[in-house]
Amino acid sequence: xxxxxxxxxxxxxxxxxxxxxxxxxxxxxxxxxxxxxxxxxxxxxxxxxxxxxxxxxxxxxxxxxxxxxxxxxxxxxxxxxxxxxxxxxxxxxxxxxxxxxxxxxxxxxxxxxxxxxxxxxxxxxxxxxxxxxxxxxxxxxxxxxxxxxxxxxxxxxxxxxxxxxxxxxxxxxxxxxxxxxxxxxxxxxxxxxxxxxxxxxxxxxxxxxxxxxxxxxxxxxxxxxxxxxxxxxxxxxxxxxxxxxxxxxxxxxxxxxxxxxxxxxxxxxxxxxxxxxxxxxxxxxxxxxxxxxxxxxxxxxxxxxxxxxxxxxxxxxxxxxxxxxxxxxxxxxxxxxxxxxxxxxxxxxxxxxxxxxxxxxxxxxxxxxxxxxxxxxxxxxxxxxxxxxxxxxxxxxxxxxxxxxxxxxxxxxxxxxxxxxxxxxxxxxxxxxxxxxxxxxxxxxxxxxxxxxxxxxxxxxxxxxxxxxxxxxxxxxxxxxxxxxxxxxxxxxxxxxxxxxxxxxxxxxxxxxxxxxxxxxxxxxxxxxxxxxxxxxxxxxxxxxxxxxxxxxxxxxxxxxxxxxxxxxxxxxxxxxxxxxxxxxxxxxxxxxxxxxxxxxxxxxxxxxxxxxxxxxxxxxxxxxxxxxxxxxxxxxxxxxxxxxxxxxxxxxxxxxxxxxxxxxxxxxxxxxxxxxxxxxxxxxxxxxxxxxxx
Amino acid sequence: xxxxxxxxxxxxxxxxxxxxxxxxxxxxxxxxxxxxxxxxxxxxxxxxxxxxxxxxxxxxxxxxxxxxxxxxxxxxxxxxxxxxxxxxxxxxxxxxxxxxxxxxxxxxxxxxxxxxxxxxxxxxxxxxxxxxxxxxxxxxxxxxxxxxxxxxxxxxxxxxxxxxxxxxxxxxxxxxxxxxxxxxxxxxxxxxxxxxxxxxxxxxxxxxxxx
Numbered sequence: 001x002x003x004x005x006x007x008x009x010x011x012x013x014x015x016x017x018x019x020x021x022x023x024x025x026x027x028x029x030x031x032x033x034x035x036x037x038x039x040x041x042x043x044x045x046x047x048x049x050x051x052x053x054x055x056x057x058x059x060x061x062x063x064x065x066x067x068x069x070x071x072x073x074x075x076x077x078x079x080x081x082x083x084x085x086x087x088x089x090x091x092x093x094x095x096x097x098x099x100x101x102x103x104x105x106x107x108x109x110x111x112x113x114x115x116x117x118x119x120x121x122x123x124x125x126x127x128x129x130x131x132x133x134x135x136x137x138x139x140x141x142x143x144x145x146x147x148x149x150x151x152x153x154x155x156x157x158x159x160x161x162x163x164x165x166x167x168x169x170x171x172x173x174x175x176x177x178x179x180x181x182x183x184x185x186x187x188x189x190x191x192x193x194x195x196x197x198x199x200x201x202x203x204x205x206x207x208x209x210x211x212x213x214x215x216x217x218x219x220x221x222x223x224x225x226x227x228x229x230x231x232x233x234x235x236x237x238x239x240x241x242x243x244x245x246x247x248x249x250x251x252x253x254x255x256x257x258x259x260x261x262x263x264x265x266x267x268x269x270x271x272x273x274x275x276x277x278x279x280x281x282x283x284x285x286x287x288x289x290x291x292x293x294x295x296x297x298x299x300x301x302x303x304x305x306x307x308x309x310x311x312x313x314x315x316x317x318x319x320x321x322x323x324x325x326x327x328x329x330x331x332x333x334x335x336x337x338x339x340x341x342x343x344x345x346x347x348x349x350x351x352x353x354x355x356x357x358x359x360x361x362x363x364x365x366x367x368x369x370x371x372x373x374x375x376x377x378x379x380x381x382x383x384x385x386x387x388x389x390x391x392x393x394x395x396x397x398x399x400x401x402x403x404x405x406x407x408x409x410x411x412x413x414x415x416x417x418x419x420x421x422x423x424x425x426x427x428x429x430x431x432x433x434x435x436x437x438x439x440x441x442x443x444x445x446x447x448x449x450x451x452x453x454x455x456x457x458x459x460x461x462x463x464x465x466x467x468x469x470x471x472x473x474x475x476x477x478x479x480x481x482x483x484x485x486x487x488x489x490x491x492x493x494x495x496x497x498x499x500x501x502x503x504x505x506x507x508x509x510x511x512x513x514x515x516x517x518x519x520x521x522x523x524x525x526x527x528x529x530x531x532x533x534x535x536x537x538x539x540x541x542x543x544x545x546x547x548x549x550x551x552x553x554x555x556x557x558x559x560x561x562x563x564x565x566x567x568x569x570x571x572x573x574x575x576x577x578x579x580x581x582x583x584x585x586x587x588x589x590x591x592x593x594x595x596x597x598x599x600x601x602x603x604x605x606x607x608x609x610x611x612x613x614x615x616x617x618x619x620x621x622x623x624x625x626x627x628x629x630x631x632x633x634x635x636x637x638x639x640x641x642x643x644x645x646x647x648x649x650x651x652x653x654x655x656x657x658x659x660x661x662x663x664x665x666x667x668x669x670x671x672x673x674x675x676x677x678x679x680x681x682x683x684x685x686x687x688x689x690x691x692x693x694x695x
Numbered sequence: 696x697x698x699x700x701x702x703x704x705x706x707x708x709x710x711x712x713x714x715x716x717x718x719x720x721x722x723x724x725x726x727x728x729x730x731x732x733x734x735x736x737x738x739x740x741x742x743x744x745x746x747x748x749x750x751x752x753x754x755x756x757x758x759x760x761x762x763x764x765x766x767x768x769x770x771x772x773x774x775x776x777x778x779x780x781x782x783x784x785x786x787x788x789x790x791x792x793x794x795x796x797x798x799x800x801x802x803x804x805x806x807x808x809x810x811x812x813x814x815x816x817x818x819x820x821x822x823x824x825x826x827x828x829x830x831x832x833x834x835x836x837x838x839x840x841x842x843x844x845x846x847x848x849x850x851x852x853x854x855x856x857x858x859x860x861x862x863x864x865x866x867x868x869x870x871x872x873x874x875x876x877x878x879x880x881x882x883x884x885x886x887x888x889x890x891x892x893x894x895x896x897x898x899x900x901x902x903x904x905x906x
Binding site (some may be wrong): 023024026027029030032033035037040041044066130131132 | 743746747750751753756757760761765767775776777801819873877880884891
C-alpha cells in the first residue's frame with residue numbers, strides 16, 4: 001500500500017442537534033414493553049386473590065396447584081398448599097380465592113370436598129371421577145365480615161347456605177327411623193331434607209333438624225303434623241290386602257311426611273319444634289293431642305298389685321285417654337302401722353286432653369285436680385280389655401269416698417289418691433266363664449273323634465286289608481258305610497228289641513205250652529173229677545179249686561201271644577232280608593242266620609213239641625185218671641200227686657203272678673242278649689277283620 | 696496484545712470516500728446526500744445504530760422476563776389444567792426422562808436468547824469502548840448471532856402448532872399462555888436489535904483501536 005486513494009470530498013450533513021434531540025424513536029418500544037410488562041405484572045398481582053385456610057379431617061384427592069375451589073360450579077380459586085395442623089390431627093388447605101369473592105367468605109361460608117357419591121338420593125359428583133376432586137364452597141348473599149380461616153365439612157351439606165327455606169326442628173322418640181338425608185314429604189312431594197339426628201338435651205328424645213325449601217316452607221304452620229314414613233305398612237282388612245310404601249328413598253333412608261291436619265294454623269318461625277308421630281293415623285288423631293313436652297306429672301300410690309301395668313299404659317278419664325303412665329316404682333311409705341311398700345305410678349297428664357287448653361300449665365292442672373279430688377276423683381286400676389291382662393289407670397269419680405285433699409306441693413310429684421279396684425271380681429267372672437268353657441266335654445268329643453279316626457286309620461293301614469282283593473276292599477268300604485249308616489247303628493237296638501221280643505215269646509210260649517197242657521189236663525181232670533165226684537164226698541172242693549185254676553189259665557191270652565210271636569218273627573225275618581242286612585258281612589249274616597235258625601227252631605221245634613209232649617203226657621195222665629177211676633184209691637193217690645204238682649205250679653204262679661217281675665226277668669234276659677249284640681258290635685269295631693275272616 | 700497481530704491498516708469504504716446506497720447498492724464517490732439512482736438518503740453508517748440496538752435489546756429483555764414467569768402452555772387434560780413455564784417445562788421433561796428434548800428446549804428457550812442478549816450487548820459495548828477481542832472475532836460473533844436468532848422461534852412455533860392442533864375439548868386442550876407472546880416478542884426484539892447493529896462499525900472501532 002504505497003498510495004492510498006484520495007478520499008472524495010463528502011457533503012457531510014452534520015446533525016448539529018443536542019443529544020436528546022438525537023434520541024431514536026425506537027426507544028419507544030422498550031418503554032412500551034416496560035409499560036405492558038408492568039401492567040401485566042400489576043394485573044396479575046391485583047388478581048392474585050387472598051389466601052384462605054380451610055381445615056379438613058381428611059383431604060382425599062386434594063392436590064396443591066390443581067384442586068380448584070368452586071362456587072356454584074364456577075372456579076373461584078385454587079389450592080396452593082396442603083399441610084397439617086401442628087398436632088397432625090387435621091389437614092390444612094391453603095387456597096387462593098378470587099379477590100372479588102373474598103368479602104363474602106364470612107362465618108356462613110361452607111367448604112366441602114366434592115367426591116363421587118352414590119346415595120339413596122342419587123349419584124353426585126360423577127364428573128370428579130375424571131377431573132379429580134374439587135372443593136365446593138357455599139355462602140349466603142350477605143357479607144358479615146370476611147374471614148380467612150374456615151373449617152371444612154366432612155360431607156356436602158344437605159342444605160347449602162343461601163338457599164331459601166325454613167329450618168325447623170323435629171322431635172321424636174328413639175326408634176323412629178329418621179336418618180340423615182331422609183326426605184321430608186308433603187303429599188308425596190319431596191320438599192326438604194332431614195339433617196343429622198341428635199339426642200336432645202334431656203337424653204329422652206331424638207331431635208333432628210329439617211330444612212323445608214321455599215316455597216313449601218309456607219305450608220308449615222301450627223296445624224302441621226309430621227309422621228314417620230320410613231318403612232312400609234301392610235294392612236289386611238275387608239277391603240283386601242294393602243301395602244303402603246311412601247317412597248323408595250324414604251324406605252331406605254327413613255323419611256318423614258307432614259300435612260296440615262286442620263285449616264287455619266298460625267304461621268311459624270324458623271326453628272319451630274314439631275313432633276314426629278308414629279304414623280299418619282296417629283298424627284291425624286293428635287289434633288287435640290298433646291305434644292310430648294306438655295305433660296304434667298302426678299303420681300298415684302297403689303296398695304294392690306300392679307302387675308300388668310307398664311309405662312306407657314293409658315290413663316283414662318271417663319274412657320278418654322288423658323295421659324299415660326310414665327314410670328312405675330316401689331317406695332317405702334311410713335304409716336301409722338310402720339313402713340309399708342307402696343307401688344308408685346307416675347302419670348303424665350295432658351292438660352289439653354283434660355280440656356284445660358293448650359296453654360294450661362301445671363297450676364291449671366293442679367287446680368283442676370284439687371277440685372276433682374275433693375269431689376271424689378280417685379285413681380283406680382282397670383283392664384284395657386276383656387281378655388287383656390294389661391292394666392290401665394282410670395281416674396274415676398267416686399262421690400262416697402272419704403274427703404281427701406290433693407297436695408300439690410308433694411315431692412317429687414303431687415299424689416292423686418288411689419282406691420282398690422274391683423279387678424279380682426272381674427277376674428273371677430272371667431274365670432267362671434273359662435271354667436264353664438273348660439267343663440265342656442271338648443276333650444271327650446275330641447278323644448272320640450281321635451279314636452274313630454285312629455280305628456279308621458288302623459283299618460285302612462291294616463296289612464291284611466291292604467292284601468285283600470278289591471272285592472273285599474269294596475266290601476269293607478261297604479261295611480264302613482254300613483257302619484256309618486244310621487240304620488245299621490240302630491241295628492243293635494233293633495236286634496236287641498227283636499231278641500227281647502223273642503225272649504218274651506219264648507218265655508210266654510213256654511208258659512203257654514204249660515198252660516195249654518195244664519188246661520188240657522185240667523179238662524181231663526174235670527171230666528175225671530166229674531166221674532170221681534160221685535165217688536167221694538170230699539172231692540167237690542178240690543174239683544172246684546181245679547176248675548178255678550183252669551179258668552185262670554184260660555184267661556191267659558195265648559192266641560194273642562202266638563200272634564205277636566209270629567209278628568216278631570216276621571219282623572226279624574224282614575230285617576234279615578233287608579238290603580242293609582244283606583250288605584252285612586257274612587259273619588254278621590251268619591249271626592243273624594243263627595238268630596233266624598233259633599227262631600225257626602223255636603217256631604217249629606222244641607217248644608211246640610214240648611208242648612205237645614206235655615199235652616200228650618197230660619192226656620196220658622187224663623187217660624190214666626180215666627182208668628184210675630176204676631180203681632179210685634190209686635186214682636186219688638195219683639190225683640194227689642197231680643194236685644200236689646198242680647198246687648206247686650199254681651202256688652208258684654200265684655206267687656209270681658205279678659207280671660212286673662216276669663217283665664223284669666225278661667228284661668234281664670233281653671239285657672244279656674243286648675250285651676251280646678253290643679259285644680259283637682264292639683268286636684267288629686275293634687277288629688273289622690273278624691267280620692270278614694271269621695273269628 | 697491482540698492488536699500486535701494486526702497485519703496492516705484496513706481501508707474502509709468510508710475512508711476511501713465511497714458510500715454505498717443501502718437501498719439499491721450503488722456506490723457513490725461524489726459528495727451527494729441522496730442516491731442518484733433511487734433517491735434514498737445516503738448514510739456511510741446506519742444512523743442511530745447503537746441507540747436502536749440498545750433500545751431493541753432493552754425491549755427484548757423486558758419481554759423476556761414475563762416470558763419466563765408466566766406459563767408458556769396451558770394444558771387441559773380431562774378437566775385438569777396444567778400450566779407450565781419454560782423452565783418448569785424443562786424440569787418436567789427431565790422428570791419424564793426426555794433429556795434430549797429437555798436439552799433442545801433449554802437451549803432454544805434459555806441459552807440462545809440469553810446468549811444473544813449478552814452477545815449483542817457485548818458488541819455494542821465493545822464498539823463504544825475498549826476493545827476486548829479483535830475485529831474478526833467480533834464479526835464472527837455478529838454472524839453467529841444473526842444466524843442463531845431465528846432458531847429461537849422454535850419454541851414459539853411449537854406452542855403455536857400445539858395450540859392449533861390440540862383442541863379436543865374435554866379430553867385435551869392446549870392454549871398458549873402469556874409467556875408465548877412475550878417470548879415471541881422478546882425474540883423479535885432481539886432480532887431487530889441484531890439487525891439494527893451495523894457491522895461496519897466493528898471495523899471503524901478496529902481502526903479507532905489503531906489510532
